[in-house]
Amino acid sequence: MQKQQYLSKNQKIVLDHVEKANQPLKAYSILYNVQKKGLKAPLQVYRALDKLVEIGKIHKIESRNAFVACKNSNCLVSNxxxxxxxxxxxxxxxxxxxxxxxxxxxxxxxxxxxxxxxxxxxxxxxxxxxxx
Amino acid sequence: MQKQQYLSKNQKIVLDHVEKANQPLKAYSILYNVQKKGLKAPLQVYRALDKLVEIGKIHKIESRNAFVACKNSNCLVSNxxxxxxxxxxxxxxxxxxxxxxxxxxxxxxxxxxxxxxxxxxxxxxxxxxxxx
DNA sequence: TCGTATATTGTTATAATATAACGTTATGTA
DNA sequence: TACATAACGTTATATTATAACAATATACGA
The missing domain is CATH 3.30.1490.190 (Ferric-uptake regulator, C-terminal dimerisarion domain)
Known part of the structure; x- marks a missing residue:
């Protein structure tokens, strides 16, 4: 299986939501806001976040336990x-x-x-x- | 009341324990280990940690949610x-x-x-x- | 196109981290 | 002594994150 190129359904939903915010969001606030889109459990959000952080689309603000979309086009990997x-x-x-x-x-x-x-x-x- | 110069009882106990470890410690692991010294509740540990972080005796490793003693003598304030x-x-x-x-x-x-x-x-x- | 490996999903339960809210006790200083 | 601030003790609860298990979807080589 080659390295993932496209985002999965849940990953898209979460990324979409985080990108629309212009501030860091907490995981449970994301959860609350994407429940109408079908993500019901914390794990669904956390799994999407994990992946999105891994591929650099989202960064975690460690001191705030919050997540923000990458604004840095050359930040392909979040390293x-x-x-x-x-x-x-x-x-x-x-x-x-x-x-x-x-x-x-x-x-x-x-x-x-x-x-x-x-x-x-x-x-x-x-x-x-x-x-x- | 002047700025605190001396550590309180709980602060000493927690600092002591963290200084003896040569790796970052989790708050609940500290709690477990200082229970024999009288600190019974998480809040007692967290309050001591907060103060110790504030005065620079201890740093928090944000990505690990762990606490480590300052090894940097000139690091009077943890800024x-x-x-x-x-x-x-x-x-x-x-x-x-x-x-x-x-x-x-x-x-x-x-x-x-x-x-x-x-x-x-x-x-x-x-x-x-x-x-x- | 079948078989296989990996990624993703869905779900329930629970672990780990941290703070709120209350009243009390100690300490520094005017 | 009186006052303000800091620290303490305690119970309950909020917040953040993962374990464990079963099912479904996707990529890709044979």
């Missing part, structure tokens, strides 16, 4: 992700900065470990919240 | 953290690299957001696991 997170309004933005990604992808320390993947989360106040 | 995580043996090491921390602390993109904090997690295979 190098960076986000900014506003600690006031919780707005999350995917950072697409080639210098940063180059720097981190090539980063090596003295541990003898070669990194194949990273996830970076920046926290602070977004423009709006800073000016309040 | 700039980086870890390497072996995806095979789950060994976690705190990265202490001044170039990296300088680069990330000064990082700015075009979002108008000034970051006050970051957390970076690298994934890969550690030396041992790579040679298997």
């Amino acid at each position: 190098a992700t960076a986000f900014s997170i506003c600690e006031s309004c919780e707005k999350v933005t995917e950072i697409n900065n080639s210098k940063l990604s180059k720097y981190l992808s090539n980063f090596e320390d003295n541990s003898g470990m070669k990194y194949s993947k990273y996830n970076l989360e920046f926290f602070g106040l977004c423009k709006k919240c800073k000016n309040k | 700039a953290t980086a870890f390497s995580i072996c995806e095979s043996c789950e060994k976690v090491t705190e990265i202490n690299n001044s170039k990296l921390s300088k680069y990330l602390s000064n990082f700015e993109d075009n979002s108008g957001m000034k970051y006050s904090k970051y957390n970076l997690e690298f994934f890969g295979l550690c030396k041992k696991c790579k040679n298997k």
Whole structure:
């Protein structure tokens, strides 16, 4: 069986829903909202999310246990992700900065470990919240 | 009341336990292990962990929902953290690299957001696991 | 087109992680 | 002492995620 090219029914439904949101969504909020489309159980959502994360269509914001659609067209595989997170309004933005990604992808320390993947989360106040 | 200088009883017990482990610990595993010292409920552990994270004595490994003692003496506040995580043996090491921390602390993109904090997690295979 | 392997689905139950809400006790400082 | 804040203890519950099992769908080589 070759590597999957097309998304399955459930995967499409979940991706669709996450793409329409412009903020990270919680798994159970996704579940609630796709129930009218036939996904009844948490596992159906989690399985779709797992796959979508694996192929890079969706990223998980680890510090928030939430999922957001990839906005980064060249992010075919989700192995190098960076986000900014506003600690006031919780707005999350995917950072697409080639210098940063180059720097981190090539980063090596003295541990003898070669990194194949990273996830970076920046926290602070977004423009709006800073000016309040 | 001035800013807390000394740890409370529960905070000491939890920190002590986490420091003795050389790997990240899960909250409920900490709970189980400190029950003989009088902490009976999850909340007692979580409250101590929250405080210890806040003052930088402990870091949370977000992708693993686990807690590890800070090995970085100059990491007084836990606002700039980086870890390497072996995806095979789950060994976690705190990265202490001044170039990296300088680069990330000064990082700015075009979002108008000034970051006050970051957390970076690298994934890969550690030396041992790579040679298997 | 049949056989086989893998991916996906559906379902119920349950595990693992974390917080709400309440009242009490301790501690620092004016 | 009086007040404010921090920490504690306790019960209940919310939130996040996976185990286990059986069925169906899809890709692809023989």
